[in-house]
Amino acid sequence: MQDFVAAIGLVLVIEGLVYGGFPGLARKLASEMQSMPENALRFGGLAAIAVGVAIVWLARG
Numbered sequence: 001m002q003d004f005v006a007a008i009g010l011v012l013v014i015e016g017l018v019y020g021g022f023p024g025l026a027r028k029l030a031s032e033m034q035s036m037p038e039n040a041l042r043f044g045g046l047a048a049i050a051v052g053v054a055i056v057w058l059a060r061g
Contacts, residue, residue: 019026033041
């Protein structure tokens with residue numbers, strides 16, 4: 001559970017860096033996401049999950 005809370009904290013730090021450091025980029029990415037088809041967003045999300053699991057597995061295993 002402690003690792004999960006730490007992971008959530010790191011996600012918030014990374015998102016905060018994007019929004020706080022590059023607000024124009026964050027706004028541009030958000031507007032581009034609205035024009036993307038759902039299948040592309042779904043594939044990107046599933047790919048990110050797979051890469052994240054692989055990184056955690058390699059780091060912790």
